[in-house]
Amino acid sequence: METRVLLVEHPIEQSLFAEAGTALANGRIVAFPTETVYGLGASAYLPASVREIFRLKGRPSDNPLIVHLLSADDLEGVVSSVPPAFRVLYDAFSPGPLTYVMPRGERIPPEVSAGLPTVAVRFPSQPAARALIAAAGVPVVAPSANVSGRPSPTRARHVLDDFAGRIPWVIDDGPCEVGLESTVIDLTSDPIRILRPGVVTAEAILMKTGIEVVSWKDTATEEEMERPPAPGMKYRHYAPKAEVHIVLPEKDRSFAGSFLEAIRDSEARTGVFFSESTWNELRKYAETLPPALDVYTYEGERDLTRAARFLFDAMRTLDERGVEHIYAEGFEGDEAAAYMDRLTHAAGAADDRIPEAGTEPGASGGLILFICEGNTCRSPMAEALFNDRFGGTIWRAASAGLSTVPGWPVSDQTLQALREFGIEAEGKVSKPVDLSMLKEAKLVVTMTTGQRERLREAAPAFSEKIISMADISAHARDIADPFGEGMASYRRVRDQINESLEDLFSLLQQR
């Protein structure tokens, strides 16, 4: 599929959006900028398009989408009732980066909110987003336009990095103003709760409206801690491949001094993210800085608003340059809550009450063994996708073949399909499955039910831990062999596997 990029000119001409708007209303996927991040848009009225969004992103099926509207006049059918506080909050903060969770209306299919009786609604202020929604004439669901787990996109280029050739349209209107996802508040609870921090803070809400809202964590039961009311909060997010470290200001030391202390002994390739002024200070110590230092700065003095705007671009850019560590500037204070939330998630050390992938209670971790025939296409793909998303010291995936010989390299198309997701799998070679692997594995996952049966027959002692991809969830299916076919088949295999990974991971937690 060719991806068309629509470059927005200012002042905005509504007619420029006619074609993309019609495409959106007719079920196509259109990525577009908002003031927060770029969104992957689909008509909220079309369940098939909504499902396509989950598939494209590899988004867990229990993570609901936000519906984007032009104004409160469009709420009819989208919500079934409007809670009393809505109007005051709307007048104070909309259009803008605040999302309201309300009772779901009859025109919104359950797919949108992952079956929840509520729906999240937002009114973006970004002019191109508004022109597109107006042209479409329908409510638009739009999660961040990134493959699940990666840093959110704040430029059209980021969207293309993840989705070029996979979606028909991208609207390009330059970098996003805010750079962090919206604040999500739950209007169905008393008190109103912030489900996800964003630039609209509890303090700002209190100051402007007199309404007191609380962070969901402050009132959460133990059960909610394990199953956050904004389901998206339970997953590891915003994560570049490099290891992220946060540098905070310290007493009796300049900020550049704290950075110098943090990075001076780093031997691996190191990236830093901070303001130009910090870099001007730090570069004076050139001779004590690590030799392979990659520097990403934003203009001017140290500033929270600008750091937020550039954070995700910095992570993606430094990742592309191949750094192994990213040292990013931290901020203190209430207004920095959203920035620090994203950064601590990226560092994999989010609030320790939010389980990081693989660390939920009962998750003892171990080896997941993926099985196909030759161990050169499907199972290495599953291994690489799993390790990219969940692999670490707790869970780790490996793969092997039912009918193969040792030493075949992973197929070129498999490498290419993985590379499009930013994953490098070069160098891995095939292995026939053997008893010691089956013994070590926590769970063995075959690509087809036929393979599951053959393996169970060959190793009945391990039957219980041998499942097939189709067993993972209700919508999962056998993964067909792409061998000898074109790239489209390899991408389909990749996307099918990717789509089931979150469910597989949930399954691992339960076992």
Ligand code: AMP
């Ligand atoms: P994203 O679209 O990627 O910015 O993610 C949307 C966020 O809003 C996720 O964290 C969701 O869990 C949250 N969200 C969306 N709809 C609801 C809802 N009905 N109830 C609670 N949280 C929601």
Ligand code: MG
């Ligand atoms: Mg997102």
